[in-house]
Structures are given as structure tokens and as C-alpha cells.
Amino acid sequence: xxxxxxxxxxxxxxxxxxxxxxxxxxxxxxxxxxxxxxxxxxxxxxxxxxxxxxxxxxxxxxxxxxxxxxxxxxxxxxxxxxxxxxxxxxxxxxxxxxxxxxxxxxxxxxxxxxxxxxxxxxxxxxxxxxxxxxxxxxxx
Amino acid sequence: xxxxxxxxxxxxxxxxxxxxxxxxxxxxxxxxxxxxxxxxxxxxxxxxxxxxxxxxxxxxxxxxxxxxxxxxxxxxxxxxxxxxxxxxxxxxxxxxxxxxxxxxxxxxxxxxxxxxxxxxxxxxxxxxxxxxxxxxxxxx
DNA sequence: TTCCTTGCAAATACTTTGCAGACTG
DNA sequence: CAGTCTGCAAAGTATTTGCAAGGAA
Numbered sequence: 638x639x640x641x642x643x644x645x646x647x648x649x650x651x652x653x654x655x656x657x658x659x660x661x662x663x664x665x666x667x668x669x670x671x672x673x674x675x676x677x678x679x680x681x682x683x684x685x686x687x688x689x690x691x692x693x694x695x696x697x698x699x700x701x702x703x704x705x706x707x708x709x710x711x712x713x714x715x716x717x718x719x720x721x722x723x724x725x726x727x728x729x730x731x732x733x734x735x736x737x738x739x740x741x742x743x744x745x746x747x748x749x750x751x752x753x754x755x756x757x758x759x760x761x762x763x764x765x766x767x768x769x770x771x772x773x774x775x776x777x
Numbered sequence: 778x779x780x781x782x783x784x785x786x787x788x789x790x791x792x793x794x795x796x797x798x799x800x801x802x803x804x805x806x807x808x809x810x811x812x813x814x815x816x817x818x819x820x821x822x823x824x825x826x827x828x829x830x831x832x833x834x835x836x837x838x839x840x841x842x843x844x845x846x847x848x849x850x851x852x853x854x855x856x857x858x859x860x861x862x863x864x865x866x867x868x869x870x871x872x873x874x875x876x877x878x879x880x881x882x883x884x885x886x887x888x889x890x891x892x893x894x895x896x897x898x899x900x901x902x903x904x905x906x907x908x909x910x911x912x913x914x915x916x917x
Numbered sequence: 918t919t920c921c922t923t924g925c926a927a928a929t930a931c932t933t934t935g936c937a938g939a940c941t942g
Numbered sequence: 943c944a945g946t947c948t949g950c951a952a953a954g955t956a957t958t959t960g961c962a963a964g965g966a967a
Contacts, residue, residue: 715955761912
């Protein structure tokens with residue numbers, strides 16, 4: 638499963654599978670929510686995993702480099718969040734302005750738009766971000 | 778023009794039109810680009826306008842509160858940018874991954890999508906962000 | 918046994934806050 | 943003249959870097 642393939646991804650880049658990397662991966666896997674570095678840190682502490690905040694930052698960056706994790710910068714959050722890619726399709730998010738809950742939007746409607754933008758701006762589009770915010774059912 | 782209407786917006790909320798606020802507004806007006814606080818600060822210094830970085834932050838926040846300025850948090854920039862609203866339509870941006878140039882996209886294709894998302898998620902959508910990045914014509 | 922990884926301390930970047938003096942209306 | 947605004951200093955939050963000790967392969 639995930640840990641095995643990750644181990645390969647790490648080794649292929651001269652890196653190692655360690656206790657802390659396993660713990661971060663397992664947390665992201667079971668949480669299935671985009672977590673910030675400090676959330677990863679405190680949730681691992683509650684689970685009695687000894688880890689340093691600095692190590693969390695280094696770990697998510699490594700996982701991002703080998704393509705296992707995606708970094709999200711949600712509007713006006715002031716911190717980044719990290720989410721397992723885990724073979725899932727590219728997608729976007731909506732966040733509740735009251736309680737902060739984040740829900741996946743399992744769609745991306747921007748293929749055509751990308752072509753249009755390339756034609757208009759002469760840019761070569763490499764990436765995009767799309768995020769919605771509003772009130773979730775519980776907070777309305 | 779802008780300064781006059783802004784003065785009204787300020788006064789309506791018990792605020793004042795000052796030398797530094799005029800300078801920030803004038804800069805945003807002639808630059809017509811989303812600028813970060815530190816860019817506003819250094820560009821005003823070059824123009825021999827004495828202003829403190831703290832004042833820049835406070836100023837853009839006031840201008841945001843009275844609806845004159847929009848705050849942008851572009852992906853992985855690590856800082857916010859501020860742009861004059863100036864009666865312009867809601868729009869989005871594309872940024873060059875090499876030189877950092879930011880170009881307006883004078884369109885927003887998300888009206889229908891918003892309805893779809895509200896139906897699917899039961900959220901009430903209040904806001905959204907959309908940003909593209911890629912290579913500009915000069916950097917390709 | 919190599920050299921990657923970790924923890925700790927410290928540094929850096931961006932932004933906010935407190936306070937006394939300066940300025941607007 | 944009242945009350946807002948500014949500069950300076952300091953604090954706060956998110957993230958990165960340096961280095962020596964610990965650990966994976």
C-alpha cells in the first residue's frame with residue numbers, strides 16, 4: 638500500500654523511509670483532510686509520536702517533492718495545508734468561513750478555460766488554483 | 778476623481794484623508810499592478826515619500842475595509858498583494874513562474890459553477906479565488 | 918559505515934500591536 | 943480641540959537554516 642510505494646519514491650531520490658515520515662503519511666492517510674504543519678504536529682503529539690515541528694515542515698516538503706503530497710494555500714489562512722495526492726484526481730476545495738471545515742470539490746472545470754487564457758495572454762499555463770469559501774450546512 | 782471619492786469613503790467611516798493614504802492610493806493608481814506591502818513601501822521610498830512599513834499595512838487594510846482595494850494571496854508567494862478596485866469588474870490573474878509578472882484575466886467563468894457547487898455541497902458560496910500560473914511570453 | 922534525517926536553537930519573512938507624539942477636520 | 947493617524951519598537955506567527963547527534967540501508 639501507500640507506505641511501500643512511498644518507500645520506493647523516497648529511495649529513488651536517495652532518501653529514506655523513517656519513523657517520522659511514516660507517522661506523517663499515516664496521519665494524512667487517515668485524516669483525509671488538508672492539514673497545516675502545526676496541525677500535523679499537534680495531532681501527532683496527541684498520538685504520542687515524538688516529532689519536531691521543523692521535521693514536519695521538512696517532511697511535507699520532501700513528500701511534495703516526490704509528488705505524494707499537494708500544498709494548498711487557501712485565501713487568507715496565512716498558512717499552508719498539505720494533502721495526500723494518493724492517486725486521486727486533481728481537484729479543488731471549498732472552505733467554511735465560520736468553522737473552517739474544508740470539503741473536496743471533485744471536479745475541475747478549467748480545461749477549456751486554460752486554452753482560452755493561453756490564446757488571450759500568450760502565457761503557457763502550467764498550473765492553477767481555484768478555491769471557494771462560504772457557509773457550510775451546519776453554520777448557515 | 779479617485780482621491781475625492783476615497784475621501785468620502787473614509788469620512789463616512791470616521792476616518793481621514795492623509796498624506797500617506799494619498800501616496801499609497803496614487804501609487805496603486807499609477808502602477809495598476811497588484812503590489813505587496815514591501816513593494817509599496819520601497820516604491821514610495823524611491824519616490825521620496827516618507828512612510829513606515831507598518832503604515833503601509835495599516836493603510837491597505839483600511840482601504841480594503843472601505844472596499845477600495847482587494848487583497849490577493851497568490852499561491853506560494855508567502856505575502857499578500859493589494860490592487861485597486863477602482864470600479865473594475867471582479868477578475869482573476871495569471872502569474873509568470875519565472876519573472877513574477879502578473880497579468881489580469883478580464884473574465885470570471887464561475888457563475889454557473891457556483892450554482893453547481895451549492896447544489897452539490899449544500900454550502901452557500903460567498904467568495905472564490907482563481908489563479909493561473911505559467912510562463913509569460915518573454916520567459917518561454 | 919556512509920550519509921541521510923532529526924532535534925534544538927536561532928534566524929528569517931511577513932504581519933500585527935502598543936504607545937506617545939503628530940496631524941486632520 | 944477631539945479623536946484619528948503615524949512612526950518606532952516590540953511582539954506574534956509561519957517557515958527556514960545550521961549544526962551535531964542519531965538512525966536507515
